[in-house]
Amino acid sequence: MTGTIMHIDMNTGTGSVRHDPELFAAFLGGTAVATELLFRHGNPQGDPLAPESPIIFTIGPFSSLFPVATKTVAMFKSPLSGELGESHAGGRMAMSLREAGLDALVITGRAERPSYLVIENEQAIIKSASTFHGQSSAATERILREAEGKSGRKVSILRIGPAGERLSPMACATVDGSRHFGRLGLGAVLGSKNLKAIVVSGTKTLPLARPKEFKAVYDTLYDRVVKSKEMKKYHDLGTPANIRPLSMIRGLPTRNFSQGNFEGADAISGERFAKDFLVQHTSCAHCQCGCIHMAELREEFAPYHYSTNRISYDYELIYAMGSMLSLSSPEEILKLLLFTEKQGWDAISLGCTLAWATEAFLRGTLSLDDTEGLPLSFGDCGSYLSVLERMAKGEGEFFRDLEKGCAWCANKRGGTEWAIQYGGVEPGGYLTGENFTVTCLLGIRHSHLDDNGYSIDQNLLNASKPLEEQVRAQVKEARWRMVLNSLVVCLFARGVYDAEVILQGLDALGEQWNEARLRDLAAQALKRKHEWKRLCGFDPAEVAVPEKIYSVQTSNGMIDRERLAERLRLYREEAGI
Amino acid sequence: MNVKYLRVINRDQCIGCFSCMYACSRMVRNAAGSGKAALRVKAYAGVEGAFSIRVCARCTDPDCANACPAGALTKAPGGGVRLNKELCISCMACVKACAISALQWDEEEKHPLPCIHCGQCVKYCPNNVLALSEKKEGGDQR
Numbered sequence: 128m129t130g131t132i133m134h135i136d137m138n139t140g141t142g143s144v145r146h147d148p149e150l151f152a153a154f155l156g157g158t159a160v161a162t163e164l165l166f167r168h169g170n171p172q173g174d175p176l177a178p179e180s181p182i183i184f185t186i187g188p189f190s191s192l193f194p195v196a197t198k199t200v201a202m203f204k205s206p207l208s209g210e211l212g213e214s215h216a217g218g219r220m221a222m223s224l225r226e227a228g229l230d231a232l233v234i235t236g237r238a239e240r241p242s243y244l245v246i247e248n249e250q251a252i253i254k255s256a257s258t259f260h261g262q263s264s265a266a267t268e269r270i271l272r273e274a275e276g277k278s279g280r281k282v283s284i285l286r287i288g289p290a291g292e293r294l295s296p297m298a299c300a301t302v303d304g305s306r307h308f309g310r311l312g313l314g315a316v317l318g319s320k321n322l323k324a325i326v327v328s329g330t331k332t333l334p335l336a337r338p339k340e341f342k343a344v345y346d347t348l349y350d351r352v353v354k355s356k357e358m359k360k361y362h363d364l365g366t367p368a369n370i371r372p373l374s375m376i377r378g379l380p381t382r383n384f385s386q387g388n389f390e391g392a393d394a395i396s397g398e399r400f401a402k403d404f405l406v407q408h409t410s411c412a413h414c415q416c417g418c419i420h421m422a423e424l425r426e427e428f429a430p431y432h433y434s435t436n437r438i439s440y441d442y443e444l445i446y447a448m449g450s451m452l453s454l455s456s457p458e459e460i461l462k463l464l465l466f467t468e469k470q471g472w473d474a475i476s477l478g479c480t481l482a483w484a485t486e487a488f489l490r491g492t493l494s495l496d497d498t499e500g501l502p503l504s505f506g507d508c509g510s511y512l513s514v515l516e517r518m519a520k521g522e523g524e525f526f527r528d529l530e531k532g533c534a535w536c537a538n539k540r541g542g543t544e545w546a547i548q549y550g551g552v553e554p555g556g557y558l559t560g561e562n563f564t565v566t567c568l569l570g571i572r573h574s575h576l577d578d579n580g581y582s583i584d585q586n587l588l589n590a591s592k593p594l595e596e597q598v599r600a601q602v603k604e605a606r607w608r609m610v611l612n613s614l615v616v617c618l619f620a621r622g623v624y625d626a627e628v629i630l631q632g633l634d635a636l637g638e639q640w641n642e643a644r645l646r647d648l649a650a651q652a653l654k655r656k657h658e659w660k661r662l663c664g665f666d667p668a669e670v671a672v673p674e675k676i677y678s679v680q681t682s683n684g685m686i687d688r689e690r691l692a693e694r695l696r697l698y699r700e701e702a703g704i
Numbered sequence: 705m706n707v708k709y710l711r712v713i714n715r716d717q718c719i720g721c722f723s724c725m726y727a728c729s730r731m732v733r734n735a736a737g738s739g740k741a742a743l744r745v746k747a748y749a750g751v752e753g754a755f756s757i758r759v760c761a762r763c764t765d766p767d768c769a770n771a772c773p774a775g776a777l778t779k780a781p782g783g784g785v786r787l788n789k790e791l792c793i794s795c796m797a798c799v800k801a802c803a804i805s806a807l808q809w810d811e812e813e814k815h816p817l818p819c820i821h822c823g824q825c826v827k828y829c830p831n832n833v834l835a836l837s838e839k840k841e842g843g844d845q846r
Binding site: 191192194222225226274279280281299304330331333334335338342349352360385407408409410411413414415416417419552 | 716719720721722723726729730731733734737738739740744747789799805808809812828830833836
């Protein structure tokens with residue numbers, strides 16, 4: 128890679144480009160490079176929403192060149208967890224950054240008024256967003272696709288919805304159709320910079336230095352993506368294929384993690400969505416898999432008059448807005464998701480926070496006075512829609528609080544025992560057992576994607592394994608994902624990209640790596656992230672589990688305090704953190 | 705004599721992955737990226753999932769070649785066009801003349817990218833959207 132880094136200063140409205148090929152040669156790209164840039168530009172003790180707090184975007188050596196190398200890495204200080212903020216999104220952003228010739232983007236400062244950034248090759252212009260400030264995420268994309276569209280050229284549009292403008296720490300940033308930098312509040316960090324949107328396009332291609340070798344590696348990957356079974360499940364039913372099997376093994380969190388089997392699982396299964404709501408698959412740029420599942424929601428708004436909306440759905444979204452809230456109607460889930468999408472909230476954090484609020488209300492921790500007369504109960508979609516409407520209008524203290532996440536709400540109002548969050552971050556949809564709990568606690572982003580904890584849990588149902596072996600496998604996977612996230616390939620293609628083909632691909636691009644060096648980079652990258660987290664105040668030896676988790680049945684029975692503590696100790700030892 | 709020509713046979717099966725564009729750039733022009741593709745997948749804003757694929761129609765009387773003032777883009781034997789880069793003055797008249805927006809522009813080198821109907825894009829489409837068909841030389845494709 129050329130190591131071309133564009134730095135945008137929102138204070139002055141200027142962009143400058145410099146080249147740091149050594150950084151990319153040493154750290155590959157993507158997540159490992161972004162971590163180093165965070166050390167360089169960020170202040171771990173600083174306010175995540177301060178103007179000087181940087182937002183870093185990076186791509187990697189495989190981005191947009193090989194199949195399913197579709198993701199862009201975002202790195203920042205998270206306003207939700209108060210420590211490492213890292214999120215990955217697909218869409219076309221990696222394609223556009225590549226075509227613009229940019230390997231990294233660093234944004235600091237704060238514009239005086241609502242603005243958006245237009246990047247075309249190595250030129251950057253900051254423009255006024257006064258006319259569409261406050262518009263939904265979806266409307267913003269429509270507006271900018273017309274205003275900044277380029278004839279015959281692909282343009283990527285990242286934007287925030289009103290939630291990001293209100294600085295909600297659970298606000299995401301949406302890319303192109305419906306891909307998201309979710310989970311850790313990137314939307315609020317963009318909002319704090321008065322940056323409503325980023326439009327990227329470019330005109331560059333990369334001449335192939337070794338065309339024969341490149342095409343051979345490409346064909347191997349293409350065949351694995353399209354013709355093998357590796358990615359078939361993501362294309363066919365997609366991740367919602369997991370709803371039924373997880374519920375069957377008591378691993379689908381239901382009614383705020385009260386149980387793992389949901390009586391409505393069949394009604395909200397991947398099969399049901401596909402049969403009655405799926406209208407099309409779409410894909411990120413240069414991904415032949417096409418895992419994006421679009422549902423159509425048709426609503427009668429007046430007699431014989433209908434509105435129709437398309438909403439993308441996924442396993443995690445159905446869990447967060449379905450089983451967590453005890454909703455077994457796909458239409459109701461889609462209505463909540465449509466509202467969420469327009470506002471630009473992270474759906475998992477929002478679903479978990481609504482579930483916390485419901486349990487707090489039912490247990491009497493929250494009164495009708497607190498909820499301003501709105502009773503909350505599981506299964507009541509109408510109330511949940513009212514909650515979202517009030518949150519969007521910023522009406523009432525309770526509703527303004529809700530968009531700060533369940534940890535924040537519980538600290539203020541009580542009910543921390545059943546505020547299901549790890550390090551301030553609401554979890555993905557797994558009640559599979561202790562390995563997943565370790566993922567949530569010690570994963571660098573507190574994300575289900577940080578390692579394969581939930582998968583190790585599920586495999587335990589078939590064959591037991593010594594504890595040490597489970598933890599070692601988990602750390603090994605967490606490290607290996609540093610390589611995948613540095614290249615940067617989509618984690619859905621983790622079965623496609625093995626070490627051998629990765630090294631062949633790097634070789635075809637003229638990058639000098641070997642397996643030992645890749646594994647060394649992975650171990651170092653994981654440690655560097657933990658180093659940054661420690662500087663922020665995160666101590667891996669002092670992590671807390673919500674009390675409720677100890678009293679529910681997982682796929683692997685109850686979570687044992689002592690055994691969990693032992694797992695955490697082994698994990699820290701194995702990872703060297 | 706029959707000639708091969710590219711067709712869109714299942715537009716509604718397109719997932720918008722741009723694999724065809726990447727294949728064209730890579731296989732025909734030895735470039736990684738989508739910018740040297742001689743076809744285009746267009747997506748419509750706000751209507752996720754609506755794609756339109758514009759491929760060269762291999763016209764027997766090509767509007768693009770007719771619009772070229774420099775004699776750079778000329779009718780090829782059997783229909784379609786060929787480019788003499790030396791003569792191209794980068795005026796873009798050809799691209800503007802193509803009513804279906806199938807003729808693409810190389811933004812790096814500033815010349816049109818005529819399709820050679822080789823079928824590489826067909827080979828790399830995962831969803832059977834494109835096909836390489838045959839028609840009689842000089843005949844109507846439909």
